[in-house]
């Protein structure tokens with residue numbers, strides 16, 4: 001944990017002092033964002049408090065998360081107070097990622113930001129940010145412990161769903177022994193892990209499977225920068241009757257191309273812009289790349305939005321990856337020269 005104890009204490013104090021906290025997460029919430037927010041909401045409600053949990057327009061939960069306990073407690077964002085005594089958000093790297101709840105955040109008396117994105121802009125009064133945490137849910141669990149709020153089966157299910165999705169089923173690099181210990185603790189608290197797996201990983205819409213056939217059919221490799229990429233258009237969604245929210249897992253298939261270090265999926269938005277998801281297996285730093293284009297994320301998983309069209313967006317990605325590769329080569333050469341100089345006794 002890289003979070004200062006003073007910050008933990010400030011967050012605990014802020015939450016303990018609040019009666020009607022607004023709890024939220026980023027737009028188009030994934031399992032970690034939604035699971036963490038629902039977990040804190042339920043824990044506070046169990047303690048007799050009156051928290052509100054919500055997220056931005058479009059106020060739609062992706063189908064694979066609709067089984068989550070507490071989903072029925074979500075309040076539409078336009079009904080959320082713009083003058084709450086406290087606003088707590090999970091998995092939100094920067095203020096704009098709160099979408100239509102930005103004004104609710106800005107109107108709150110106190111704000112607490114809990115996140116694990118390396119690119120987090122620390123926009124809260126209190127910021128609990130640990131880029132080494134494999135999921136925001138890990139920080140949520142620690143917060144509950146410090147608040148003295150016990151787990152129940154529903155809280156554990158929300159946190160487990162967050163953990164299993166953000167770690168790629170305990171596969172990604174941030175997964176450490178403590179991650180498995182937390183999973184064990186959550187399962188012991190009453191999670192039916194196969195119900196979670198079935199809902200999240202084993203239930204696809206036939207339209208999505210057919211969309212996959214189209215989208216994977218147009219995969220392209222750019223060997224010069226070890227990139228594989230594809231695009232999902234609004235037309236694809238219309239043809240197969242799919243919402244963009246349902247394509248969250250697509251990048252995980254694309255990234256399995258064994259010949260490529262970096263995977264990119266360009267998703268066309270209703271306004272014609274493209275949301276770009278990026279993954280790296282360790283060669284490139286896609287977080288740095290996404291930040292350069294106004295987005296953010298982690299070294300191995302990041303994203304940004306582009307209104308430049310497919311061709312120009314791709315050209316920028318390729319140029320950015322090329323520049324990173326040249327920087328890495330230069331660093332390697334310099335280190336090599338140093339080692340040689342040392343060997344020669346200079």
Ligand SMILES: [Mn+2]
Pocket residue numbers: 032033091116135136166
């Ligand atoms: Mn996360």
